[in-house]
Structures are given as structure tokens and as C-alpha cells.
Amino acid sequence: MNIIGAAPAIRGVLVDLAGVVYQGEALLPGSMQALSRLKERIPRVRYLTNTTRSTRRSLVDRLRRLGLAIEEEEVFSAPQAARQLLQQRGLRPFLLVHPDLLPEFGDFSTTNPNAVVLGDAGAALTYEGLNRAFRLLMEGAPLISMGRNRYFRESSGLSLDAGPFAAALEYAAGVRAEAVGKPDAEFFHRALTDLDCPPAEAVMIGDDVHDDVCGAVGAGLRGILVRTGKYRPGDERHLPAASATAVDDLAAAVEEILANRPS
């Protein structure tokens, strides 16, 4: 059965960045060509990332330096989703985030905050900051967590991501965080609203079988797992039985999408 070529036809594509388009400080082989081929036929493309250690602008600048043709508006990140949430509810955030991400929230009032926004803040996460967040939660402020990731790999070894600190604040205050980012269904839907594309007509391409592929399928999209980046042999076991498939890389994923498309 060809999952991706099945009706309804694909009209929108979401693409993970790290491990799919680039790795470290280089584009993955063939990814640039694959993306331009994709966009010729399906212009509705969004890059979907949970990264919270830099602004969207600096991420895009970095990818452009690597040679990728990419616009800021094409990137939908966890911080973008947090921004939307704050705007929709008129909230003033207390930002427990990486210093490099602060400019992303520069237009929000942060005096007398009534919401907590948590990201992977690295060494900027202090007891004092967490305690201030905790006290706001005890006063009823919502906790918005950019992702629930447990850890990530850096050159010195594995390091704590935002998820454990969300768990700490949830336990302390007896609340439940609103997680924005993959694999949250709402996150996929917000990205698709941007593209004006219903979930049933969209596919997500990613290297994380849980957050990218299972997350997307749970949100009503189809999913393609690529065997690059954080992919490990055997990850296919975790693929949802329906609506998902695995291919070698981004170029193969684009072929899969275009091969069965009505022209």
C-alpha cells in the first residue's frame, strides 16, 4: 500500500530541520536540491522545529550561510507557537528561556507577569528563576513549556532539555504544563493553519519517529521517517501502522511524495 500517494492528495509538507535538512554545521547531501524540487510542485512547505536556544532569525541566518534558500516566514518553531498563545490570551510572560531567545519575545510586556514560558535555557536555569516561576504558578499563572524533550546530545555528552524542568514545576505546583512544540497535535495544526491546509492533505518529514512521525499521525497528518540525523536502526518498529512510512533521506521522501501525486 502506498501510504503517501493515497487520497486525498498531499497539498502541504512540514519538514523538520536538524537531522533532516542539516546536521551540525553542514547541509545534508542532496537536501537543498530536494527542497527546491519539492517547492516547485508543492509550494506549501513549513520547516517545523522545537529549537529554543536561538531566535528564528538567527536560525534562518545560520541556514542561509550554509547555502539554503529559506525565509523566516517558512519556519514554524516552538517559540512561534508560544508567541501565538501569549498573544491570543493577552498574557505577560515570565521568560525562563535561553538568553539568545529573549529577543523573540521582545515585544511582550514582562512587567507583573501572569504566565510562565519555559524553554531549554541551559545554564541560565537557576534556582531563583525556577522559584519565581513556581510562585507565579501557585498564583494561577499558566505554564507554557516549549517542548517536553528530556535531553539532547552536545559535544560534552547528554544534557538536560526543558522537559525535566517542566516536570519539576508541574510536581511542585500541582499543575499541568501546556506543551507547545512537537509532538503536540496543536503545534502541527497551528503550522498547517499558516499554510491553509487541512491535516488530511499534509505530510510531516522527520528523523524522530516519536516527536515527528507519531506526533504528526496523531494530529491527522501522514508521516515519513528519514534514516538520517537521530534515526536509529529499528526505529521503524515504532512507526504507526497506518499513514506512515520510512525512507533513506529527504530526497527519497520528496520522491515518495511527488511520485504518486496527480499532476
Added chain:
Amino acid sequence: MNIIGAAPAIRGVLVDLAGVVYQGEALLPGSMQALSRLKERIPRVRYLTNTTRSTRRSLVDRLRRLGLAIEEEEVFSAPQAARQLLQQRGLRPFLLVHPDLLPEFGDFSTTNPNAVVLGDAGAALTYEGLNRAFRLLMEGAPLISMGRNRYFRESSGLSLDAGPFAAALEYAAGVRAEAVGKPDAEFFHRALTDLDCPPAEAVMIGDDVHDDVCGAVGAGLRGILVRTGKYRPGDERHLPAASATAVDDLAAAVEEILANRPS
């Protein structure tokens, strides 16, 4: 029914300190007299505390300055239980604890650690320290948490205790902490082993209906809730149906224990 006077007779008594014997920088009215009256009839008394912000020695020194006759050996604290655990298994701890507590573990080797000991470390809890602990857990080191308390009250407001950071490390590494301290049954049993008294012949006096009283009853002791310290009206609702009762203060608890004791 008189729970405390029921057979078998009480031969050992565990007493919480903060909120029962003293409050802030003063002994609670009548507590000194009540304790000496108790010890004349039942010499097997241990003070049971989860405090992890100071050594047992400095806690005892402080209580002596307030006028209490108390010996170091009479205090059984969460750090004492952690020490026992480390000794029994020959572990070398990485200490994520308050700087004032470090001397309590001064006789342990901490080079090339193979266990994580977590306490309420306040501002000494940094991302780097938590990350180092996380990496040890990922290598298989056990996590020993001194208590699972969510928060405590200080003059500036509520503050995060050790429990939330145990939750963070558990979530990150996919492990379960061994909690030493109230309300863990093992903690009550260790204190009673010290007294050579079986749980069925012991009672715990405390101001925390969950950690002190329910914890003790869960460990097979009887429990008395005092209406001092952190007690709040209505806490009686949470008393276990059997084996527990509530009285006004430590003096009343001692009366309750001695009144029905066979002489």
C-alpha cells in the same frame, strides 16, 4: 476507642521537631516539660526530621541554645538515612545538597561518584550540578532523594524543596528515586531499628498529617497529629481511620500516650 492506649503498649516514640517541639527560633510552649515527662516513662524517643539544610550537629546546637536537652544520637534525619544507605552499599556520592549539609558526608569518598544524593540545596542547585547528576543516572547510578517535599514556606514566600528536582531527574533519566525521609516507610523502620522497637509498639507525633501521621500509619506505627506548626483546620479529615488521632499540642500527645499505659 482509644487508639493510642490500645494493645500492644507503646514502647517507642518518634517526634517531629519543627512545628511540634520548636517553631522558628523558639521552643513551643510546654514542649520541653512534655518531653522530659515522656522520657521519664518511655526512654526510647527519637526526633525524626526531613531537614536537609544543616548538619545534625548544627541542628542540635541550635535547639540546645533554645534550651532543649537533646543529644545528637537522639536525632534521626533524612541525611542520616542517606548515610546508612551509602554505607550499606559502599557507594561514592555525588552530593547535590545544601553547602551547610556537606560536612555530614565529609567521611565519604566523592571521587568518581557512583550515586546521586539530592537534598534541598536552595540556590546551590545549578543547571551544571543537575546535569552532572543526570549523566551519572544515565550511567546507572542510583538516585537517593532526601524527601520528596514539594515546597516549604520561608519569609519571602513559598520555595521549591528537593521533590521537584527529584521529579526532574526521574523524568530526564527514566528512573525512580529512592526517597529517604518521611513519609517513606523504610525511614520510620530505620529509626525504630535504632530504638530496638517494633513498629506496632511505636507512635509518631507530628504536625504534618500526610508525611508524619499517614506515613507512620503506613509503616505500621500509630500516629498523633498535633494542632501546632503547619497544621491547618480540617487536616483531621486526612487522618487514617484506624491507628491515629489528633490532639492540641505535644503536651497533650504525651498525656494521650501516658494516660493509658500499663504502669
